[in-house]
Amino acid sequence: MYEWMMTSLKLVKRFLCTYFPISLDGNAGTWFKTLRPGNIYNFSQLKYLFIMNFMQLRKHKGDSHSITGCKQKEGASVREYFTRFTNTTLDVLGHDEGLIAGDFTWGLLSGPLSQKLMGKKPQTRDELKEKVEHYLR
Template identity: 30%
Template sequence: MYLQEVSDAIMCRAFPTTLKGPARIWFSRLTPNSIGTFKELSAQFVSHFIGGHRYKKSTACLMNIKQREDKSLRSYITRFNKEVLSIDKADDKILVAVFTNGLRKGKFLFSLYKNDPKTMSEVLYKATQYMNAEDALLA
């Protein structure tokens, strides 16, 4: 298009027809009339997708994380926290509910229901106390 000296307006209109998947989603979320030239559009596109940027998941993805019978609380927390990093705008109350829902039945889950923590920080603090107590008993 540059070789044919096509106008910016036409290049901007033709650009979205070449997009698929995440790139199309990114383009559809741009504020209308926020870009004046094709050069601006291409610069925003490159800066957004440079480095293999991935879209964030929803909190619904966390519902699949469960503490397996053969896995420790520590490994469940590690896996859960890793997934939370890929979530877009995670609400603390939802995180607490999903985390608690994924725990296997046992003393720690009972203690969470008994104390009813309101934030993930409280849950993780309680988990740390519980794991430290378990480690001390094993030692």
């Protein structure tokens, strides 16, 4: 039984290695075809080359400065600003909930919502969302 499993695994690996290149399309397929035969010795090397080639396509993760720098633009609605702000905060890991609400208020143009949020500042992302949605209704 063990010998049969090992033979099966070898066949599966051989199959995957043989058909992997034809499963690539687009930029990945084009890039793979430019690799010279015999220059890659193991999967780790292939992985490294792939990452180095396609790293610039990776979405940039923001930091706390991207949240603080997110401001409502002149002419932008509160809904547009809230959507953009929310998307910005999703890219930042580990940012304090209370600071997120404060940063939103700080970036908001002066108006009825900013006055309302200054009075009783939301402490969490959910409270902020609730207050903004209530204002938008």
